[in-house]
Amino acid sequence: MIAGDEELLVLEDFAPGRAFDHHWGRTVTESDVVLWATQTHLYQPAYVNAERARHDGHAHRPVPAGLVFAVVLGLTVEDLSESGGSFLGADAVRFPTPVHVGDTLYASSAVVERRTSRSRPGWGVVTWRTVGTNQHAVPVVEYRRTSMVPGRRP
Numbered sequence: 001m002i003a004g005d006e007e008l009l010v011l012e013d014f015a016p017g018r019a020f021d022h023h024w025g026r027t028v029t030e031s032d033v034v035l036w037a038t039q040t041h042l043y044q045p046a047y048v049n050a051e052r053a054r055h056d057g058h059a060h061r062p063v064p065a066g067l068v069f070a071v072v073l074g075l076t077v078e079d080l081s082e083s084g085g086s087f088l089g090a091d092a093v094r095f096p097t098p099v100h101v102g103d104t105l106y107a108s109s110a111v112v113e114r115r116t117s118r119s120r121p122g123w124g125v126v127t128w129r130t131v132g133t134n135q136h137a138v139p140v141v142e143y144r145r146t147s148m149v150p151g152r153r154p
Helices: 030-039 050-057 067-080
Strands: 019-027 086-092 104-116 121-131 139-150
Touching: 019 067, 030 067, 030 086, 067 104, 067 121, 067 139, 104 139
Parallel strands: none
Antiparallel strands: 019 104, 086 139, 104 121, 121 139
């Protein structure tokens, strides 16, 4: 199969209970943290000052929760939402374990719910539960995400 010829998943492919182990991982770098902190005006000293991070008890610069969420969500896009549709939101977001520079993040998801759209014919709404883990398989973020997903067209 030629790259780009893969069939995108549609509403009918997301049966409740279907699980996905998203295949890429991403190691968070110091540059990621500094760039995220400065572009989001997140000027908490530990994110931009390595000495302050050590003073606060961190062996490595901590990673902001928003960046952890963004990285893990990004890891899921190819499998869950590349076919298009609107991101309707995320809820029940938890960060059970801190992430530090040098940690590698992975993601897995499972379909929680699927229904046809009441207002948009040919589309549906899918909710997934996603867990992001570090390189030791320890959960670092958990959330439920809901998106509009196109159905299979006849």
